[in-house]
Amino acid sequence: MSRQVIIHLSDLHVGQGQKETVRVQRLFEGVSKRHPGVPVLITGDITDNASEVEFAEAKHLFTDLARTNPILAVPGNHDYAWKGNLMFDPDSWSKWLEYLGSPLGWEEQSGKWLERDSEPAGVDGLGIWRHNDCAFIGIDSGDPDDKVISARGYVSDTLCRGLKGLLKANAGKTRIVMLHHHPFTEGFFWALKGADRFLSTVKNNCEILLFGHDHNYGIWYERGGIPLMVASHKCTSRVSGDCLMCTVIEIHDPGTEKSLISHRLEVV
Numbered sequence: 001m002s003r004q005v006i007i008h009l010s011d012l013h014v015g016q017g018q019k020e021t022v023r024v025q026r027l028f029e030g031v032s033k034r035h036p037g038v039p040v041l042i043t044g045d046i047t048d049n050a051s052e053v054e055f056a057e058a059k060h061l062f063t064d065l066a067r068t069n070p071i072l073a074v075p076g077n078h079d080y081a082w083k084g085n086l087m088f089d090p091d092s093w094s095k096w097l098e099y100l101g102s103p104l105g106w107e108e109q110s111g112k113w114l115e116r117d118s119e120p121a122g123v124d125g126l127g128i129w130r131h132n133d134c135a136f137i138g139i140d141s142g143d144p145d146d147k148v149i150s151a152r153g154y155v156s157d158t159l160c161r162g163l164k165g166l167l168k169a170n171a172g173k174t175r176i177v178m179l180h181h182h183p184f185t186e187g188f189f190w191a192l193k194g195a196d197r198f199l200s201t202v203k204n205n206c207e208i209l210l211f212g213h214d215h216n217y218g219i220w221y222e223r224g225g226i227p228l229m230v231a232s233h234k235c236t237s238r239v240s241g242d243c244l245m246c247t248v249i250e251i252h253d254p255g256t257e258k259s260l261i262s263h264r265l266e267v268v
């Protein structure tokens with residue numbers, strides 16, 4: 001029997017205060033010690049204000065973790081586009097690409113993802129990374145064209161068509177889709193634009209869906225024909241006492257018909 005473990009983190013908000021940086025260090029050290037070699041998937045809001053200083057700090061922390069664990073990350077609204085309730089920074093996408101745009105720590109492949117010239121070619125904000133019997137599919141759900149100051153994101157028709165093709169081409173693998181925005185939260189400032197077409201694209205068509213954004217933990221089994229969905233909490237928030245927690249997902253026999261997915265929250 002083969003087994004693939006993955007760690008899901010989200011909403012680190014490096015730069016919000018000194019405690020966020022210290023807690024990211026603790027989280028990463030804990031993951032590195034307890035789960036060396038396990039891929040770490042981070043669903044956005046890695047920085048708090050998308051400043052050069054915060055991106056550099058985050059890259060420094062990522063580089064340390066990547067010595068033991070490969071990392072894939074997608075941007076959140078605090079990294080790019082409208083940054084929560086702050087001003088729009090037209091340079092934040094290029095900063096994202098410069099500091100965090102390339103997956104780190106992977107032995108079997110290197111390069112960029114989520115860019116127009118990365119796989120799949122010709123689609124902005126969509127990327128695929130293959131590892132053993134898993135296909136990690138990343139989505140940039142930021143919306144730089146949104147004229148309203150808000151935390152909402154956007155998934156375009158073009159992106160969904162590209163996503164549909166990727167999911168179809170990788171049927172048979174365990175397909176793990178990751179984006180920042182919560183695809184079925186509500187509210188003018190929070191709801192993801194294009195959520196309906198996104199959810200109909202992934203319906204019955206991926207095995208795991210990971211996201212963050214709301215800072216509230218949520219788990220759904222078999223919703224919309226997807227075996228497991230996880231909405232991560234803000235991982236630099238203490239859950240109880242001084243505890244920090246991460247999501248650990250185990251996939252038994254990935255990419256087979258008898259594949260079984262289990263999930264737990266783990267104190268780091």
Ligand SMILES: [Fe+2]
Binds near residue numbers: 013076213215234
């Ligand atoms: Fe956040």
